[in-house]
Amino acid sequence: PCSWFDPTFYRSHYLESNSIPIAPLDHYLAKGVHEGLYPNKAVADLPDKPIISLLVPVYNVTPAHLNNCIRSVLYQSYPHWELCLADDCSTREEVRPLLEQWASQDSRIKVTFLEKNLGISGATNVAAELVTGSYVGFLDNDDELTNDCLFRVVQQINSTKADLYYSDEDLIGDDGRQFNIFHKPDFNKELLLSHNYVTHFVVADKMLYENGGGFDSFLDGAQDFDLFLKLSEQAKKIVHIPQILYHWRASESSTSINHNQKQYANEAGRKAVANALDRRGVDAEVELLEWKFYYRVTRKLSFLPHISICILYREDDNFQQNLASLVSSTVYPDVEFLIIKEETQQLLLSDLLNSDLSKKVRLLSVSGKHTPAGLYNEAVDQSRGRYTVFLNSNVQLQQEKWIQALLEYVLNENVGMVGGRILPFKQNEFVTTIPNMENQSSFYYARYLQECSRHMNGLQWPQNVFAVSWNLAMVEKKYFLEMGGFNDESFGYLFADSDLCFRMQEQGREIFYTPFALGQYLIPEEEQFSSQLEQTGLEKKLFQNRWQDKLSLGDPYYNLNVLKRKNVTETDFLNWYVGEQAE
Structure with missing residues (x-):
């Protein structure tokens, strides 16, 4: 029924001694999900299995979206998580009993109810007080994780030992249909000063999160942007996971689809960038642009050299x-x-x-x-x-x-x-995000090499x-x-x-x-x-030969997954990009 559940593995590990015949999936859905049993060998074989604590501020979300949000965590293939929800004095009567019901079903689901409304930053900070895990992730109350989300993150934790992670994501509608996909570059420090290209899904080492000071209530509307800027300044290693692990819900009240909503968030984002530059000792001005949630940084020059x-x-x-x-x-x-x-x-x-x-x-x-x-x-x-x-x-x-x-x-x-x-x-743009691999000219290749990532990430932004x-x-x-x-x-x-x-x-x-x-x-x-x-x-061949290893790793600021939009395989692309030696 799903790619991450292996009935043969599950039966051999959890059902062989069971005297009552039961289908592996039935047992998993009834008991295994709540008992933290492993659905496949890949999850069971992970050497390090840290607890990932997910922070969810809740406020007046529709029951259907809240249920989908919580289910997306409950049915993670990786079971070592805890869900920390903080209700920020929701006025919808359905919210409290729904949260209490979920908390009663699984001990990993923790809920606290605020006595007064603190806003999204304040509520998230309260949710963080429930954390016992060694890593912290951030989930909005109407969004969803993919079923393999935490497994993919923990795979990276095991292989990279980084302290800050973020993934690709998509935009979905009320009914779950996919509207758009956000393929992101590896960490791009300068691009992040123009806009929050990271958004979701973010996981940070707990100590890194605590040292960052949590969320700033004065920057509600851009609190996630501000937090990632702070975390990125202190992180020893930042890893981008180029997989869609997060479903961002589009709604009329959300900035994900309606940039006229939350006008205060635009100014909050500008302040977040200005604060980041102050912390870094950079003397600069940050301006709002015509595009909402995008900013221009102008650094002041200390002198004017010849x-x-x-x-x-x-x-x-x-x-x-x-x-x-x-x-x-x-x-x-x-x-x-x-x-x-x-x-x-x-x-x-x-x-x-x-x-x-x-x-x-x-x-x-x-x-x-x-x-x-x-x-x-x-x-x-x-x-x-x-x-x-x-x-x-x-x-x-x-x-x-x-x-x-x-x-x-x-x-x-x-x-x-x-x-x-x-x-x-x-x-007439000569180069676009997706390469024309039928164009074998050296000139086209040279310019694509230099320009492809900025086409993907936005020509308008440093x-x-x-x-x-x-x-x-x-x-x-x-x-x-x-x-x-x-x-x-x-x-x-x-x-x-x-x-x-x-x-x-x-x-x-x-x-x-x-x-x-x-x-x-x-x-x-x-x-x-x-x-x-x-x-x-001749130059092209010499260049590809000289830089074969670097080219084989790809441009870190270009996400190869964008190639799928035009049915270009990664193998075909790398053969063209790296040269004959890649075959």
Whole structure:
């Protein structure tokens, strides 16, 4: 009847001595569920079987939804749990007797009734006083767990020894029909400052929860967001379980479906982010956005360093016009524009160099034939700025303070490179969340590698990423030189930026994407590589071979389960993503 119940296992362990014939499932439903008997060998063989305490604040929930919520816990395949319910002075007459009835049926179900209404945070904190388990999970009174939820969590507890866990979830209606699925990335610290992408299902080590101080009643409406921010700051290890373990109930009174409800929750979420930044010693402003429950963090810059913007020269009629527009529109006070050209290229910049704008422009002419990566290496070596921007000459910046937006990240420790958002030519997105694996071009693969996770997680929000493009990116000059710059021998044309990001990550550096450094291509980007197909094809093979192990593990910020939407198998994807060696 269900995948987690094994009648053969159950009969051999619990019914062989039973003199009265009874079907294993009948016995399990009548007695085994309440006695904590194991429904299969996988659960029985778990080495460590901690008690998971589930906290449920209850208030005026419909009886049907409350029953479904409690049943979803009772029928867990993993039996070592306790359900801690705190009724927050419900005015519906059915709620109290229903809770008392459930508590009388199973000793693991614990109920307390508050004498006055404390709100969702206060009620959850009271429920936490009932906890005896070593881990704490959080469940809303009208939501449900999947039957294997706690088993999957305890599997991870046994294998990872982390102290904070969260899973994927789906959105269901009153009748249980699935409306939507939320496939989440592995822990993305920066994305979490824009919105609560985690939500459910969260399980924390009890000591971690207690050290976090529980729920804050002043932030009701965003209390779960605030709690996870606090827990994530103190957790030694955070594990994402990429499986749907939680059913989030959609209702007209819930923010899950109606963002016009609980307007106070939007402001509470902003305060939660602001509080988190204060705790971390980050001087920043947090703004509400047009999108409800999404926030913009703007870090205040402690100083404005000298910036070198490196641009590869192109022999076309539009280069001078585009450069002049860029120089004149850039308001950042301390900047040089370093134009890199090969000696054999004809210089078509006379108008610009004879204008007042020339004070900010410097030409670097190099002898011999160089790849783009080699030219950039020469430019950084000769640059005067403390920080370097790599900028494609066919990218037109759309925002005045784009340099400051990049600086918000590179001024911090442990940052490798930060990239901006570049709108496609004529708004036609070249890459989407689901790959077109029939497209075998090296260029498509390179951009998919860099952009797939931000398409999944939201192009509008700053976030940690796997890699960024050198078409709009910033790096500290000193660190770039320490890393040996771009590997122009192996990845001269297309993969040097991703290769450098991967090498930075090996040293513990983080790579960031921000949409607030916004540009747009003036021509289709792929046209720039039309004459380099042979070189870029070889680069792709070298890149996949060099980074085979890293690619085989996948992008941590991209959830492979999204592939199922288009019937793409994980095996087929990895063969395309990792290369021939994955077969």
